[in-house]
Amino acid sequence: IAPELANRPNPMTLLRDFDYGTVKREKGRTVREFDLIADNSVLQLNSAVKFLSWNVNDRVPGPTLRATEGDRVRIIFRNRAGRPHSLHFHGTHPAEMDGVTPIRSGRETVYEFDAEPYGVHLYHCHIAPVTRHIGKGLFGLFIVDPPQGRSPADEMVLVMGGYDINDDKQNELYAFNGFPDYYQTHPIPIYQNQLVRLYLLNMIEFDPAVTFHIHANLFQVYPTGRTLTPKEETDVITMGTAERHILEFSYPYPGRYMFHPHQDAIAERGCMGEFEVISI
Amino acid sequence: IAPELANRPNPMTLLRDFDYGTVKREKGRTVREFDLIADNSVLQLNSAVKFLSWNVNDRVPGPTLRATEGDRVRIIFRNRAGRPHSLHFHGTHPAEMDGVTPIRSGRETVYEFDAEPYGVHLYHCHIAPVTRHIGKGLFGLFIVDPPQGRSPADEMVLVMGGYDINDDKQNELYAFNGFPDYYQTHPIPIYQNQLVRLYLLNMIEFDPAVTFHIHANLFQVYPTGRTLTPKEETDVITMGTAERHILEFSYPYPGRYMFHPHQDAIAERGCMGEFEVISI
Amino acid sequence: IAPELANRPNPMTLLRDFDYGTVKREKGRTVREFDLIADNSVLQLNSAVKFLSWNVNDRVPGPTLRATEGDRVRIIFRNRAGRPHSLHFHGTHPAEMDGVTPIRSGRETVYEFDAEPYGVHLYHCHIAPVTRHIGKGLFGLFIVDPPQGRSPADEMVLVMGGYDINDDKQNELYAFNGFPDYYQTHPIPIYQNQLVRLYLLNMIEFDPAVTFHIHANLFQVYPTGRTLTPKEETDVITMGTAERHILEFSYPYPGRYMFHPHQDAIAERGCMGEFEVISI
Ligand SMILES: [Cu+2]
Ligand SMILES: [Cu+2]
Ligand SMILES: [Cu+2]
Ligand SMILES: [Cu+2]
Ligand SMILES: [Cu+2]
Ligand SMILES: [Cu+2]
Ligand code: NA
Ligand code: NA
Ligand code: NA
Ligand code: NA
Ligand code: NA
Ligand code: NA
Ligand SMILES: [Zn+2]
Ligand SMILES: [Zn+2]
Ligand SMILES: [Zn+2]
Ligand SMILES: [Zn+2]
Ligand SMILES: [Zn+2]
Ligand SMILES: [Zn+2]
Ligand SMILES: [Zn+2]
Ligand SMILES: [Zn+2]
Ligand SMILES: [Zn+2]
Structure with missing residues (x-):
């Protein structure tokens, strides 16, 4: 197995893999910390085609982040990819946490905001050309559960x-x-x-x-x-x-x-x- | 009039032509039998363009099949087209009635399932490349009426x-x-x-x-x-x-x-x- | 400033510029008259690109017309553009007010109808090829307010x-x-x-x-x-x-x-x- 394939996450695992972060209590509330690293890795798309992906945590899509409405979310974002990237989240948050500023390779930043409102959101790199940064694989889901949860499924x-x-x-x-x-x-x-x-x-x-x-x-x-x-x-x-x-x-x-x-x-x-x- | 045009259904007829099938009673319930034949015919699209269509019952779109929720639907499908086709229905039905298996020319098969749920569904050939089998004309509507019907219109x-x-x-x-x-x-x-x-x-x-x-x-x-x-x-x-x-x-x-x-x-x-x- | 730019409306003005027409009372009801003129003007799209637009009242988009449901709307449409145009409105109106008949350059016509139903509608030229007449800029919004209005915003x-x-x-x-x-x-x-x-x-x-x-x-x-x-x-x-x-x-x-x-x-x-x- 080539190195690039060794740590390839199994798509059957990706399917039901929810990342709830590292949970902390701060000032009486739940904080979820997520470590996200931008880097590059080769995907073997089929027997003939390899593709150099830009991604988060060595997978495409990136991890499915999950929190409950009202939690505090802290994203520790490290860029090791050799080119600028960012993480722009959908959902509600202040302008300074909007993730449209390039983070140079070798640097890190922290995006921190309240998880709101409940719903299915996403994150992706917002560096131009965005078509390319998304097309190369730098995106993932961000699920915010309603406080009362949803039915078993x-x-x-x-x-x-x-x-x-x-x-x-x-x-x-x-x-x-x-x-x-x-x-x-x-x-x-x-x-x-x-x-x-x-x-x-x-x-x-x-x-x-x-x-x-x-x-x-x-x-x-x-x-x-x-x-x-x-x-x-x-x-x-x-x-x-x-x-x-x-x-x-x-x-x-x-x-x-x-x-x-x-x-x-x-x-x-x-x-x-x-x-x-x-x-x- | 060329042979291919002689039996061309009038689009004004197609418009309000609903095929309720041959109605039978079996074990206390309504069964609707539909005879559908896949074949090829030339459509004169305008004064300059002829198009070899692949279709059901010599018309594009195929017949508008219609049943009431809870009826039993029996599709007797004959392929005389010279190439494999199938009929895949939208709506709810068992896997073995899903119509993704090729039916070779000269063969026939029966798709049978309960008409459910009420709504506007469709059928089409599901042989790859599906873009081509649909583009050539092998599709039609499948309307399932709610038990109580809809208002007059x-x-x-x-x-x-x-x-x-x-x-x-x-x-x-x-x-x-x-x-x-x-x-x-x-x-x-x-x-x-x-x-x-x-x-x-x-x-x-x-x-x-x-x-x-x-x-x-x-x-x-x-x-x-x-x-x-x-x-x-x-x-x-x-x-x-x-x-x-x-x-x-x-x-x-x-x-x-x-x-x-x-x-x-x-x-x-x-x-x-x-x-x-x-x-x- | 080039002549074509002198009367260019400021996009910041366009943003919140609602044209309620000239209001008259006729037979106990409100009539709103709008004067719309089709002509051509050059838009400086960026430092390098000029574009010959076809438009209404020298702006792209044309004026945002606004009425209340139940008002009578009277559009006095003058074509000075050197080619045929028309104004087709969305919303409900009689066939003769549908604006699909070409109005030759130098002519004028009046489109008159009741503003109904409330909602966000639009108008645009409906001369073929419509892609071109719309792409060149001949369109605008037509807002019909509900009788009770909407909340302040x-x-x-x-x-x-x-x-x-x-x-x-x-x-x-x-x-x-x-x-x-x-x-x-x-x-x-x-x-x-x-x-x-x-x-x-x-x-x-x-x-x-x-x-x-x-x-x-x-x-x-x-x-x-x-x-x-x-x-x-x-x-x-x-x-x-x-x-x-x-x-x-x-x-x-x-x-x-x-x-x-x-x-x-x-x-x-x-x-x-x-x-x-x-x-x-
Ligand atoms: Cu966004
Ligand atoms: Cu990016
Ligand atoms: Cu299907
Ligand atoms: Cu087919
Ligand atoms: Cu229209
Ligand atoms: Cu036009
Ligand atoms: Na937030
Ligand atoms: Na390509
Ligand atoms: Na069924
Ligand atoms: Na073509
Ligand atoms: Na009207
Ligand atoms: Na072009
Ligand atoms: Zn990037
Ligand atoms: Zn986005
Ligand atoms: Zn954006
Ligand atoms: Zn087929
Ligand atoms: Zn389908
Ligand atoms: Zn399918
Ligand atoms: Zn025009
Ligand atoms: Zn239109
Ligand atoms: Zn139209």
Whole structure:
């Protein structure tokens, strides 16, 4: 195994890997500290294509950060990548924590703010050209749970990304959670009649919008995760870049079911996966 | 008239043509049998352009199948097209009825499932490259009515499709219900103050999203037909591939009114129609 | 200052400039008369690029017309542009007021209709090719207020537009309210904790859809302005051409915050601005 692959996180692990940070109590409140390091690493996208990614903590997408509304969030950001980067968070925070200032390589900075409001947010590098810094892989989800929590469910994360292999500002490959077609060759096991809560982010640059579709079922939509009750039910949702939602569904019948953007050209270039519904 | 045109369904007929299948009673429940045949036929798209379509029952879009929630649906699918095809249905059904397995030419298969949930669904071939099998015309609407029905209305179907004439993965022509500009030269007659219920599907591949706009009026939106009350009112709705909705409206004044995607380049290449509102 | 720039409206003025027309009483009701003149003028888009715009009243976007639901609206439209144009309004009106008939240069016409229903509408030239007549700048907002009004707020208008400089049916530059990057170099002053009501229109042709994002905050969405209560809260909204909404938000912390489409290639070619939140 080449060095660049040795520490490659398994996409099946990424799927349900939530980073709650190091928890501290300060002045009576919960503080969550996250250590995030920007660096570069080579991704083996398929048997033929290697891709030099710019990323956080050696993974694409970066860690799924998670806090509860009202927590204090402290991001210790170290840049070891050899070029300037930053971390811009979605959600509410003061201007000085907005992450649009370049952090030079070798430097570090601390982004600190209250986790608010609850919902599905994201972070990404905001250095120009942003299409390139996002396209290279410097992004992740930032989930803020409502104080009362959500109902029990099999929770998972899918981030749709695109790879511009030849720097022509078009994507040649696509992926859920970084690796093209991974969940097609390794279907995601879920249980029959078990509620699945999917945190879905579209982080594809260059394509103006994509859809997300699951087979043989419909899902409930919680737009931007900003509601406790669903606002729509469908099986095809259209999402611009940086749109993200909670989708909930359960499969009534066992078997294998595809999920993919319904722009089939995108699906057929790597943004394709399957659920394996296990009967109970 | 050339053979390929003789049995061409009239788009004005397609508009309000709902196929309820052959109704049977089995074990105390309603079963609807549909005979669908995949084959090829030449469409005369305009005076200059012929297009070899792949389709169901010699029409593009295929028949608008219709059932009531809870009915049993039985699709007898025969492939006579000379290449593998399948019928993948949206809606809820078991994995073995999902229609992703190729049916070789000369063979037939039966897809059977419960019609659920109520809403506006679709079917299409799911053989790779799906962009090509959809782009060639192998799709149609599948409407599942709520048990209690919907209010009386002038119901009609519009499917937006694109034609990649030169196989360059871009569409040169577009159409509502298969024939470019048909409803512009043959406006759809509707009555003043009569409720129109439009079942609208975007089946355009290659373009990431399109809008649909009606002139001089607004419409109520029932997303994916999954609600009994409208969720939004507007006159421009953005739809990714395979998105479909119920739109309801009535025209208060007589006269002619255009409808078209507000991406005017698409409208001006065939996706353009008119309503002729008849005073009462 | 070149003649073409002398009467260029200041984008900071455009932002909060609402044209309520000349108010008359006729037969016991309010009539609002608007004088709109189509002509051509050169826009200096940046230090290197001049653009011959086709527009209304020598500005891009045209004036933001504003009425209350139930008012009578009378548009006196004069075409002095040297080519045919028209004004097509969104909203409800009779066919003969739909503005799809070309008005030859040197002629005038009157569009007259009831302002209904309340919401955020638009007007634009509807002469083919519409992509070109819109892309050249012949459009504006038409706001119809609900009879009871809306709550007090700092109200402003942002219209996203694209410029196809080289007539290749792609946009090379983009802008909020006509001038690329204007609000980045001249941030929009707003006050901390003050409710901002933004009337947002996507008038970009050629790109299938764009998003709109504000930094460090979320906004409430009133789709097409057709509701009195918000329907969604997010910080990224996807909009097809001619989509428009009311967005409401207030900034809890002072400082500078970017707003832009999250399709970063579009943002980085002129569709970029900033709010300057002033502490109180
Ligand atoms: Cu970056
Ligand atoms: Cu499907
Ligand atoms: Cu097929
Ligand atoms: Cu219109
Ligand atoms: Cu025009
Ligand atoms: Cu942001
Ligand atoms: Na915060
Ligand atoms: Na590329
Ligand atoms: Na079913
Ligand atoms: Na083509
Ligand atoms: Na009116
Ligand atoms: Na251009
Ligand atoms: Zn970076
Ligand atoms: Zn962002
Ligand atoms: Zn599929
Ligand atoms: Zn096929
Ligand atoms: Zn489908
Ligand atoms: Zn039109
Ligand atoms: Zn014009
Ligand atoms: Zn329009
Ligand atoms: Zn930004």
